[in-house]
Amino acid sequence: MDRPPKGNGVEGIGDVLVDPVAIDVGSLVRKTVTSLYSHLVTRPTGRAVRMAIETQLSGAGVTSLSLIDLSEVTILDFSCADEVVAKLLQRYLGHDTPDAFFVFKGVSEPHRDQIQVVLERQALVAVAETEPGRFELLGAAADAEGRAWSTLEQRGLVEASDVEAAFPDSAARSGLDALVARRVAFRSETSGRYHALSRLVQHLL
Amino acid sequence: MNVFPVPASLDHQTVDELLDSAATSSEDHTLFDARHVRWIDPNGMVGLLVAGSVVGERHGGSPRLELPESADVLGYLSRMGFFRAAEGIFEFDGRVPRRASSPSDVLLEITPIRANEDVHGVIDQVQNRAGTVLASTLGYPATAVVPFSVILSEVCQNIIEHADGLGWVAAQSYNWAKRLGRHVVVISVMDVGRGFRGSLTDEHSARYGDRWGDTTALEAAFLHGLTRFPDSGRGQGIQQIRRQVQRWNGAITIRSGAARIAQVPEWDDSPPVVDDLEPCPGAQISIILPAVE
Numbered sequence: 001m002d003r004p005p006k007g008n009g010v011e012g013i014g015d016v017l018v019d020p021v022a023i024d025v026g027s028l029v030r031k032t033v034t035s036l037y038s039h040l041v042t043r044p045t046g047r048a049v050r051m052a053i054e055t056q057l058s059g060a061g062v063t064s065l066s067l068i069d070l071s072e073v074t075i076l077d078f079s080c081a082d083e084v085v086a087k088l089l090q091r092y093l094g095h096d097t098p099d100a101f102f103v104f105k106g107v108s109e110p111h112r113d114q115i116q117v118v119l120e121r122q123a124l125v126a127v128a129e130t131e132p133g134r135f136e137l138l139g140a141a142a143d144a145e146g147r148a149w150s151t152l153e154q155r156g157l158v159e160a161s162d163v164e165a166a167f168p169d170s171a172a173r174s175g176l177d178a179l180v181a182r183r184v185a186f187r188s189e190t191s192g193r194y195h196a197l198s199r200l201v202q203h204l205l
Numbered sequence: 206m207n208v209f210p211v212p213a214s215l216d217h218q219t220v221d222e223l224l225d226s227a228a229t230s231s232e233d234h235t236l237f238d239a240r241h242v243r244w245i246d247p248n249g250m251v252g253l254l255v256a257g258s259v260v261g262e263r264h265g266g267s268p269r270l271e272l273p274e275s276a277d278v279l280g281y282l283s284r285m286g287f288f289r290a291a292e293g294i295f296e297f298d299g300r301v302p303r304r305a306s307s308p309s310d311v312l313l314e315i316t317p318i319r320a321n322e323d324v325h326g327v328i329d330q331v332q333n334r335a336g337t338v339l340a341s342t343l344g345y346p347a348t349a350v351v352p353f354s355v356i357l358s359e360v361c362q363n364i365i366e367h368a369d370g371l372g373w374v375a376a377q378s379y380n381w382a383k384r385l386g387r388h389v390v391v392i393s394v395m396d397v398g399r400g401f402r403g404s405l406t407d408e409h410s411a412r413y414g415d416r417w418g419d420t421t422a423l424e425a426a427f428l429h430g431l432t433r434f435p436d437s438g439r440g441q442g443i444q445q446i447r448r449q450v451q452r453w454n455g456a457i458t459i460r461s462g463a464a465r466i467a468q469v470p471e472w473d474d475s476p477p478v479v480d481d482l483e484p485c486p487g488a489q490i491s492i493i494l495p496a497v498e
Contacts, residue, residue: 042358117445
């Protein structure tokens, strides 16, 4: 787990009292199964990797932001995508759980379909880097959520005072709040700013 | 003694005949007469293992297998790892050929599936060979090795998660020049476990009432993604396999118990459902992926 120093060079995130961490899933797979390759296949393997991620997050505090790196994973099957992506997200969406935010890195074409399918099946959404520097909202997002996410992603952050201007229609503003509730956008408790998750992990990419 | 003549061409079209025979064996001693086998594919080989296991389980001891007279067929069985997989299932009548030490042209030798490590082994094994076969023989994109591996992984996990019994997987490419005018890859995954109905009965039979049986159990899993697990993340494996096979214009059939269900493209005239087979333990899955036209 890479933990960067605070004040990581990204401007305008001083109100985000979280140290993002990067978790290399390929490395976790190699530790979990005896294989020359980083194949994330079979449900028990996925479960073991998810539990390893959860263990790493257990000391991360009340709020955390993790960059889950799938770049070194060669094969990802549906069972593992369900465990490592869908169930990981579900685990932290409950009321009595820490506020954990996730960005998935290395979701290239070979992995994308599996992740999209398991997210849709469980009515979840996730932020994923699908090409270097290009982020997408995957899963089951409502139209308003999708529009709000695209606007926020484009701007990087939106000041509390700029919300009405940036999201002129009320549906998009509701969508923005839904994104925060679904943990694919971050709203600072102290400043009221909305942050795109991709910007918060920029220094880890 | 039961004597079962093994069809001269033993593949996805004739393996039901063999399994039906095994499912109805009534004598303590059984001989599978494979002397006249001239052609056999992964469905035939893995089907033989299933048939031998079913007879052995039913009557105790190992049935006898009279080996093919064709040296080519014997050599091919050896290259596919049949004799190694069949140890303990059959007693062989005839001389088992030695395995060649040279590199094999086999896409995936017959591999027993008992635990998740076996699935990892299968996925590791196919990476290099599958990439070449899928791209140069079938004309699929270079990235097709990923969905191909995902299919193998999900279909093998079906044995571990649902069958509660031993199973095998094998795959090979063929030139179906006469049959289809194209190359194909044939994948066979079979087990001798509890079958789809056995896996689903506790959770789902009540809602089907009198209609519950092998056919409805297959439809529940194959068409509707039902699974014995309450977790909503389960049951998508077979659905996604069907989807990917359809994308490649391939065919998939699953036999379980006395029924067989199929998703077939226009080049395959297999019926979508067959429900008058002899009740055979486990599940037998065949996937055929054709070359791009």
